[in-house]
Amino acid sequence: MSVCAVLWPGVCMFLIGRYLNGIHEQREAAGYLYLDTDIQFTKEQLGKFPVTAVNAGLAAGLLGIGGGMVIGPLFIEIGMQPQVGTSSCAYMILWTAVSGVVQYYYAGKLGWQFMLFFMAFGFISGQIGQRMVNRLLKWSGRPSLVVILLGCIIGLACVVMTTSTAASIATSSKDEAELFALELDWTTCGYWKHR
Numbered sequence: 001m002s003v004c005a006v007l008w009p010g011v012c013m014f015l016i017g018r019y020l021n022g023i024h025e026q027r028e029a030a031g032y033l034y035l036d037t038d039i040q041f042t043k044e045q046l047g048k049f050p051v052t053a054v055n056a057g058l059a060a061g062l063l064g065i066g067g068g069m070v071i072g073p074l075f076i077e078i079g080m081q082p083q084v085g086t087s088s089c090a091y092m093i094l095w096t097a098v099s100g101v102v103q104y105y106y107a108g109k110l111g112w113q114f115m116l117f118f119m120a121f122g123f124i125s126g127q128i129g130q131r132m133v134n135r136l137l138k139w140s141g142r143p144s145l146v147v148i149l150l151g152c153i154i155g156l157a158c159v160v161m162t163t164s165t166a167a168s169i170a171t172s173s174k175d176e177a178e179l180f181a182l183e184l185d186w187t188t189c190g191y192w193k194h195r
Helices: 002-029 043-063 067-077 082-108 112-142 145-173
Strands: none
Touching: 043 067, 067 082, 067 112, 067 145, 082 145, 112 145
């Protein structure tokens, strides 16, 4: 099962990469003129995508944050326009959130009141935020403000995450000696415990 979880996306990524590179080579042969802001799907550029995805997944898993906060800056690093990168992140977050809701629904742990409240709150705040960013971009004419805004949000999230983790550790530990105690019970297979 775990091999399929890596093999299937890897095969899909390889085939899509070949397809995109084929289109790029056809355009190059036809003399297509790329804009400065276009991503050209050369083999070198396509090689950056798997590395970017793996790094984003590792960072999100190790830090316990959403992948959108990690992949956004990496999208900008590989040459995406800031608006395209943030829109792509929002699209990915939509499907991640939907899959989470479906999982909670099938587990019978979905509180409909909370879901409706947060859905309405998210929709309204998303509309307000998008309209404010659009006005700011129109007023300033600088798409780099999206990058600065993204950096501020990530920085604030890191401060909040560090503070809440430190507070949680401080309140949950009753004795300083137990704070750094190493317990290995969780590494033992449950089958062997019950034999």
